[in-house]
Amino acid sequence: MPRNIKTAIFAISYIIISVIILLINYHHLNRKENLMKQAQGDEKSNQKTGLGNKVTENIRLLPVASVETQPITTDNNSVLMSRDEKGWRRLNCGPSKLFRPISLSTDIGNLTFYGFLSAEYDRTVPERALKGRMFEKKEIESFLTLSRDLPLIDVGANVGLVALQAALQKRTVVAIEPIAANALRLCRSVLDFGHAGLVHVIQNAVSSREGHVTLATQAANTSTLFTVNEAGRQFTHDLTLAYAIKLDRILEMLPFRRAALKIDVESHEGHVLEGSRDLWKTLDVPLVWMEWQHVKGRATFGGQFVVDFMTARNFRPHHVISGKLLEGDFMSWPFTVLWRR
Numbered sequence: 352m353p354r355n356i357k358t359a360i361f362a363i364s365y366i367i368i369s370v371i372i373l374l375i376n377y378h379h380l381n382r383k384e385n386l387m388k389q390a391q392g393d394e395k396s397n398q399k400t401g402l403g404n405k406v407t408e409n410i411r412l413l414p415v416a417s418v419e420t421q422p423i424t425t426d427n428n429s430v431l432m433s434r435d436e437k438g439w440r441r442l443n444c445g446p447s448k449l450f451r452p453i454s455l456s457t458d459i460g461n462l463t464f465y466g467f468l469s470a471e472y473d474r475t476v477p478e479r480a481l482k483g484r485m486f487e488k489k490e491i492e493s494f495l496t497l498s499r500d501l502p503l504i505d506v507g508a509n510v511g512l513v514a515l516q517a518a519l520q521k522r523t524v525v526a527i528e529p530i531a532a533n534a535l536r537l538c539r540s541v542l543d544f545g546h547a548g549l550v551h552v553i554q555n556a557v558s559s560r561e562g563h564v565t566l567a568t569q570a571a572n573t574s575t576l577f578t579v580n581e582a583g584r585q586f587t588h589d590l591t592l593a594y595a596i597k598l599d600r601i602l603e604m605l606p607f608r609r610a611a612l613k614i615d616v617e618s619h620e621g622h623v624l625e626g627s628r629d630l631w632k633t634l635d636v637p638l639v640w641m642e643w644q645h646v647k648g649r650a651t652f653g654g655q656f657v658v659d660f661m662t663a664r665n666f667r668p669h670h671v672i673s674g675k676l677l678e679g680d681f682m683s684w685p686f687t688v689l690w691r692r
């Protein structure tokens with residue numbers, strides 16, 4: 352081979368090898384920089400534990416088909432998440448020191464959850480618990496016994512009275528709660544009292560349509576909630592904002608395909624059903640706890656809508672404690688109804 356061709360081949364090989372080495376180095380540098388950025392981000396978000404609720408990461412949505420084997424929420428870092436128009440995000444829990452642990456001894460075990468430092472803001476559930484009484488004790492015990500072999504979807508989880516007891520039964524729970532003060536406490540309870548990996552908290556409202564909603568709470572009654580931006584409803588309560596998702600949304604992340612459902616959303620139960628039409632096709636739900644008292648008399652998505660919706664899916668209403676079939680005028684049914692197939 353002539354000498355100048357040999358030199359040319361040598362030179363070209365040299366250039367190609369140099370470029371490859373450069374590319375490999377560049378890739379490694381980039382990776383390292385990304386890892387460092389990520390680590391710094393994690394550190395920052397760990398330091399920031401205030402109620403500011405820093406968004407730490409976008410969560411990749413899983414195609415429904417693979418959900419069963421790959422739940423997105425399996426580690427302690429993804430206890431609390433929220434969905435908006437852009438996607439799922441992980442949020443940080445509230446700091447323990449803002450709250451105080453309240454313990455109740457129940458049939459299932461030692462139920463411990465966080466109340467505020469002052470019971471003044473915490474009338475319905477925590478204040479009663481401080482006196483050793485459980486809100487809706489008999490109803491909850493009955494529901495937990497009947498549904499004990501099923502994972503639980505808890506819509507309107509509040510501070511986790513039902514969700515945390517289901518976790519004591521070693522059940523997987525998806526707990527949805529729109530009020531930050533409640534969701535952050537529930538998230539903290541999950542981490543501090545040994546339920547990480549079992550209870551996943553979603554900080555969102557649930558409604559017939561998705562979008563930003565205004566919620567009304569009472570300062571002395573964080574468990575009480577009404578949705579304000581519905582025409583014609585007047586309130587004198589404190590206002591807060593939330594992003595409403597349809598219940599169908601959670602099909603994107605559910606780690607199971609069969610579950611008991613609890614819906615306790617202060618008169619909005621019918622709206623939740625309206626936004627759940629796909630859920631019933633995909634998920635096997637044999638048992639539904641539903642607060643009846645506030646929804647039954649509503650004109651839109653009220654008692655009649657709920658009865659028609661549930662009947663069309665072969666459910667019949669039962670008394671949650673006695674188990675008796677409920678008949679007659681639905682306006683006379685009890686505070687809570689248990690729908691069974």
Ligand SMILES: *[C@@H]1O[C@H](CO)[C@@H](O)[C@H](O)[C@H]1NC(C)=O
Nearest residue numbers: 452454456461462463543544
């Ligand atoms: C219940 O659990 C809490 C938190 O783990 C603990 O502080 C408390 O002492 C327990 N109470 C009983 C009666 O075991």
Ligand SMILES: *[C@@H]1O[C@H](CO)[C@@H](O)[C@H](O)[C@H]1NC(C)=O
Nearest residue numbers: 426427542543545546547548
């Ligand atoms: C999750 O947190 C609990 C309670 O703090 C702890 O016992 C458990 O080891 C943690 N699990 C993982 C996977 O980090």
Ligand SMILES: *[C@@H]1O[C@H](CO)[C@@H](O)[C@H](O)[C@H]1NC(C)=O
Nearest residue numbers: 474475569571572574575576
């Ligand atoms: C809290 O809300 C519940 C449900 O609306 C109501 O029955 C109760 O009286 C309220 N308590 C206070 C202290 O406002």
